[in-house]
Amino acid sequence: MEEIRKIGVLTSGGDAPGMNAAIRAVVRTGIYHGLEVFGIKRGYQGMIEGDIIPLATQDVSGIIQRGGTIIQTARCKEFHQYEGRKKAYDQLMKFDIDAVIVIGGDGSFTGASIMSKEFDIPFIGIPGTIDNDLYGTDYTIGYDTATNTVVEAVDKIRDTASSHGRIFFVEVMGREAGFLALRSGIACGAEGILVPEEKKQLDKLRKYMAERAAKKKSSIIIVAEGDEEGGAIGIAKRIKEEFPELSIRTTILGHIQRGGSPSALDRINASRMGSAAVEALLDDQKSIMIGLVNNEIVHVPLNKTVKMDKDVDRNLLRLAEVLI
């Protein structure tokens, strides 16, 4: 394998708090090892267009505490086609970039895996998504911050819920994954947690409403947006029809879950994974994702992480039921 001298870093797909900490770690670790580092702006779109800038140590100063991504992110349809990826490759060659570090989710890694094979160029993935739905890592960047954001918001909702004796259905992000709903639900002491990974949850919810809801000062039901029963609005409507005597409200937390200053855990995880990604490249690795398992850095083949599904923690689901 040829020696790696210049590397590119990009953020792609959904943004997540802590991405900046990862960019900073990539840049500074790269420079520490004598590499030149380039920021590829707006994900694969910027790669295709050659929107590529050099990043020096001072360019990543003062960003570790900022949410979002300083090099921006995008969704790029053209990258789905070979012609688009060929244009992207030509731009990498124009800038003499030998390898790319992609901070993103499942979709971004699928694109990286395909392009890596087609053009024999090393791609290293760093998991960045608030959904935590990537196989091969316990944590993705942004998941912990988003959990804290949900907890802070739901604590406030709890105050008004208990003052009025209401039941709140709170919808959190997670179209296909219930990690955020489950972890934040446990932390908020939610009376119900509905996640896409679990079936027949409505029966349990009905039982709770019939037997216990009226006796509680307030109830918080956390619903992942992708829940098979149809999100918080749909479920709240059905429960209201069946239990018209209950005072029910619905809140959709929406995009506040993606923003904000990253938690200390996200900053540290992002710093570790960013640095490990550069070191993996120097170690001749290609087409892998950096993960954290039992608090240790691991390397997972990119095609494995995109093919395999990660299940929610069944022990946490059971715990939620016990603690209600």
Ligand code: ADP
């Ligand atoms: P995430 O990485 O957060 O899952 P997306 O699924 O939107 O976000 O993917 C981000 C980008 O990755 C897409 O806009 C596209 O450019 C690229 N991508 C996703 N899937 C593929 C694919 N099957 N082939 C090539 N590129 C892909």
